[in-house]
Amino acid sequence: MSLLPPPVNFRKKYIIRAMYLRLFEAYGPQRWWPAQTPFEVIVGAILVQNTNWQNVEKAIKNLSDKKLLVFSSLNALTAVQISSYIRPAGYYNIKAKRLKNFLTFLAQHYDGNVACMAARPLKDLRNELLSVNGIGPETADSILLYALNKPVFVVDAYTRRLLVRHGFEKDTGSYQAMQELFMSSLEPDTAMFNEYHALIVRLGKDFRKEKAAGPDYPLKDKKYFL
DNA sequence: GACCAGGCACATC
């Protein structure tokens, strides 16, 4: 029995859990991922790399209008052809190649069927995705969580900024360290991981909006929302 | 006209 304060990790984990409740209370369910099918989720996950979602929506619509949000249709196109549809998303040449890389991977390993991926052990599947050129940790985890409903926590730029601003991680901290903080603090619950990450993005966008609203906005007071 | 956005690969030290 000790009256000493609990270890830092204990406090951090408590706050990680409490933040979810606060965010959910404030914003409610976010209903992610904004897509009709798991295949569309994956296309969006690649297109959104370092890009505003609004721009991705335009690219997705171009593909959707041409009925290309289906493996067989998109896979029939060359990278150059794909790039012509996804221009609004930016980095369109490299992203077209990345989409082709994924489509080739899906064809070779899963007969072009996204649902077939879900049968593989999570760790193996994650490593497979990471082996595809153009799919890094965040894109892989977004695919696992939002397309395949696997209990994996997605760390993105908003998550990183949140942890750094709260002094939970150094800004040089690794993706894995930040992911581990969430996953060791929470039960592996797919629906909750889905919601939590979406809420962090919502918070980040809100924060940016208010910051842009005026130079007198009291950022210092808004920094901590717990 | 800057500056930014839900990354990633690659070169170099």
Next chain:
DNA sequence: GATGTGCATGGT
């Protein structure tokens, strides 16, 4: 391992 750079559009 850490750090720097190219990739590109559209909104504020």
